[in-house]
Structure formats: C-alpha cells, structure tokens
Amino acid sequence: MLRYILKRLLMMIPVLVGVVVVVFTINYFTSISPAAVICGSMATDEQIAAKEQELGLDKPYLVQIGTYFFNIITKGTLGDSYIYKTPVLDMIASRLPNTIRIGLCASVLSAMIGIPLGILAAVKQNSSLDYASTFLAILTGAIPSFCLCLLLQLLFAMKLHWFPISGVKTWQSYILPIVSVALMPVAMTMRMTRSAMLEAIRQDYVRTARAKGLPEKTVIWNHTLKNALIPIITVIGMNIGISLTGSIIVETIFNIPGLGFLMNSSISQKDFITTQGCVLVAAFIMTFMTLLTDLVYAVVDPRIKSQYTKGKKAGKKSKLIKGGDAA
C-alpha cells in the first residue's frame, strides 16, 4: 500500500510539470504585454522595454520557463507579483484558508443532502419522491451560479437582512457562499447516488439478502449502499476538488478574498504570474484529491485493496472468491 502511494506521488510530478509548461506557454503567448499594462497608457516604448527587462520578460521562451522551474525547485517560490511585488505563494497562502473553509463546508453539506436524497430516490424508484428529487437535481444543475448568488444575496441579505451581503467578517457571512457553492454538487451527488444504488439494488446478492429474510434496512445499508459506494466516492472527490479550487464566480460576487477572487483580479490586472501561480496551486489540489479518492477506494473496497497489496493476479482471484460468496 505504502509503495503504491509513493508511486502515485511520484506520478504526480510529471503531471504538475506538464501543467506548469501548459500554463506558462499560454501566458507567454498572450496578446497583451504585462509590462505595457503595468506602465500604463502614457508610458513610452523605452519605459516599457525597461520594465520588460526588469521583469525578465525580454528573454527567450526557454530561458524564462527554465528560470521559472529553477525558482520552484530551488527556492520554492512561484515568483513575485508584477503589481504588488510580493511573493505569489504568500498571496495565495493568505487567501487559501477562506477558499478551503467554504469548499470543505460546501462539500460536507452537499454530501449530507445529496446521498440521502439519492438513496431515497433509488429505494422508492418511480415514486413521486423519486421524480421530485430527480427533477430538483436537474433543475438546480441548470441554474447559472451567478444568478443563484445574486438571488440569494437579494433575498437573504438585502431584503431579509439575515446574513451580511459580502465579506468574511463573521461566521454568518460564510453561509450564503457555502450554499451557493454546494448546490451544484448536491445535484451531482444525488444523481450519481441514485444511479449507483439502482445498479446495485438489481444485483443477485441483494435478491439473496432479501430472500434470506433480512430486514429491508440491513439490505439497503449493508448490501446495497456498500456496493454502490465507489461511484459516489468518485463524484464526492471530484466535487471536493472543484470546491477547494475556489468558485471564482461565488467569491467575486460575495467579495471573499479567496483563491478564485485572487485569480480573477490578477487576470483583470494582467498580473499573469499570479494567475499562473493560482492555476498551478489549483491543479496541485485537484491531482492530490484524485490521489486521495483512489486511496479511499482501497479503504472501502477490499477487492481494490488486495490489488494494491498482492499485485493484479491476487486481486482477480479474490474478486472471484468474493463473487462466489455473494452468490
């Protein structure tokens, strides 16, 4: 297991290197020179050229990307912001806690609502409850997040005055952003849980469990849900990854100093080195979450765990044995 984790961590490195190359290349070929933007519209060509030299933007592509990599590996920095002159990593580190707080709460909330709703919809398939929750899931999945944020803000902050309009001063101010971030994952979790449960509920071992006369509660919780967990975990892991990288729109509307907000403001200020840093950190979080999800599979499913520990052949064998037992 430990060897597998190490192998996966090592496999993250080429992916992250690739991300740096991709993002750096996109920013390198941008149509606007950051130096020109920093100097303002009144600047002369000489001033812009001097600024470019100062920022190292006049050097060839390979030298620039080489320096960027060199700084990451040796100094552990992502460069200094063009505008604020502070290290990009510090700027991200001071903003990330807000994003993580909102992202984690939203993920927990969406799992707490989505999974029970999905189970209910699957157990009572084709009932009015099933239709209602499926319809709601489709509907909430289609609401543009900026409209939702604006409507929540209008109703609960401006009209009812229950929560602050924006900012992160008190704990109440986190509630509206959390709800806004959570809504889309709720729909996804619910739909995925429903379809995974329906898949599992039709299996022979569930029929056997029922034939044995087990109470329906045990059948659903122990036999069906346990076997439906893998796709549910996948979707939850994906949701956590997305929420942790910050919802740019939610953070912009509620004025939350988080990763998404920093990213958006750095783009509008043409502070591309900060943008680059944000994307890199977000990609790191995403890859890490994928790894974590894969590891949780092993905890939940003994079939997958045995594949890690004994190699592939043993995994197949134990799968067969398990299948035999269930039938």
Place this chain on the structure above:
Amino acid sequence: MTQVSTRKISVQSEFVPQKKRQSQFQLKAHRFARNKAAVIALCFIVLLVFCAIFADYISPYDYAAQDLANKLQFPSWRHPFGTDNFGRDILSRIMRGGRISLLVSACAVSISAVAAVIIGSIAGFYGGTVDNVIMRVTDIFMSIPGMLFAMTVSAALGTGIMKTAIALGVCSIAPLVRQIRSSILLLKDQEFIEASKAFGVSNAKIIMKHIIPNTLAPLIVQISLRLGDTIMAISGLSFLGLGIQPPTPEWGNMVSAGKEYLTTFWPMVLFPGLSIMLSMLSFNLLGDGLRDALDPRMKR
C-alpha cells in the same frame, strides 16, 4: 449484438438491408418520442435556434436602440420583458444574445469534437505508446479545473466571439478525448472489427466504416450535453468580463449589467438568467433522452 442480427438478415434477403436500417432509425425515433421531457426540450431548442437565426426579423425592437426616457421599465404589453438601464428592449436583446450564445457554443463544441474525435480515435485504435502519450497529456489538461483553464486561455487570447469559442473549445478537448477513446476501446475487440481485419481491410477504412459510425451515438449524446455546459461557461466568462463584451448582448453580460440594479429592478437579471437556465436544462434533457434512445443496452 445489433451488428450480428443486422448481418444475419442481410444474408437471408440481400435486397432489404436498406429497409432494415431505416427501421433501426425509426425504432430509435420512437424510443426518443416516448420521452416527453426530451421532446419538449427538443422543441424548445428548435424555437431557440429559430429565434437566434431570425432575431433581426422577429424581435419587436432593435436590440441596440436606446430609449432613455423609458429606461428600467417593468414588463408590460409594449415591452414583454421590460427595458434595461439604457431603455433597450430586454426581449429583443435576449433574442439577439441567444444568437451569440448558440453560435459561440456551437463553434466551441465543433472545435473540441473534431479535435477529440481525431485524437481519441488515434489513441484508442493504435494503443501502445501513442495511446500512453496521449493519455498522459490529457491527464495534464484534466488536472487543471475547467473554469480556471477557460479563464486563463481566454485572458491570453483576448475577448470576442471567435476567441471565446476557441478558448472554450480547447478546454473541453481532453475530457472528450477520454470518452471517445474509451468507447473505441470497447469496440475494438468486437467480432466484426476482427472479421474486417481478417479480411485484410485497411486500418483507415476500418476507422471510417466501422469505428466512427459506431462511436457516433455516444458522441451525439456528449455533444448535446456539452452544448448546454458551454452556454453556461460562456455566460460565466462574460459575467466576469472575459467572454463577450458589451455592447454586444450576451446572456451572461446582461446579467452582469443588471446586478447593479438588482435591489430595485429584477427583470435585467431574471430574464437572461432564465434563458441560460432553460437552454442548459433543454440540452441536458435532450442529451439524456438521446442516450436512452440510442443506447441499445437501455432497451426495455
């Protein structure tokens, strides 16, 4: 399974395969028609496309005509959706904005679909090193969160209709490549492909004649779902000021303009928002309906 049964019949009576094929289509159309939600969604999309194409002829007012005396009017018989902060008719602007949204998302999805079909079929069909390299590259692209990636690309390319389309198209290539590759991998080991290989048919011909037609069904479903997602993404980008810029009307930037007046005047946010929601909903329902209709495994 379907392939086998089709062949059997064509062997039995050489002159009717055409008819059999048509009935396959009819079967799928019947299956689709039974799904009421999908049919309604399809009707709405047809209406949307019609409005987008003929926006200039059927819209009640000129989408850019300002009438400052009648600004921020609530819905009335004269202006069914009200007027905005410059006195422009919101209904006419939504119709015109729909043209932009549909055009950009159609361009973006075509770009990503064409690229993904080519790359995905190469990866899936040839396998081995080529496949490995392509998959590692898609890993890289997939590890960047979609919205952040779209923002970075469109910040680098600049704003505008074509540039936004390219940005969003490029961003959705990687997930589509994976989908196409996996459906080709499922196909590759089936008997009729093996038979063609045994007959000495060239790889190019196998790809053109067998692989692409058989991956078309999941591709169509994906395209329908992507169209909805892309409309949402365009409006998100435009809302943040990165996609389509005012004065060109686009649903996202209309909402963005309306948010200043939210406390007192809701039509500027509500109607464009509803348009985005309804089109996203219809493309999703259409995609689900198509999947149920085209996938033979779902046959009940």
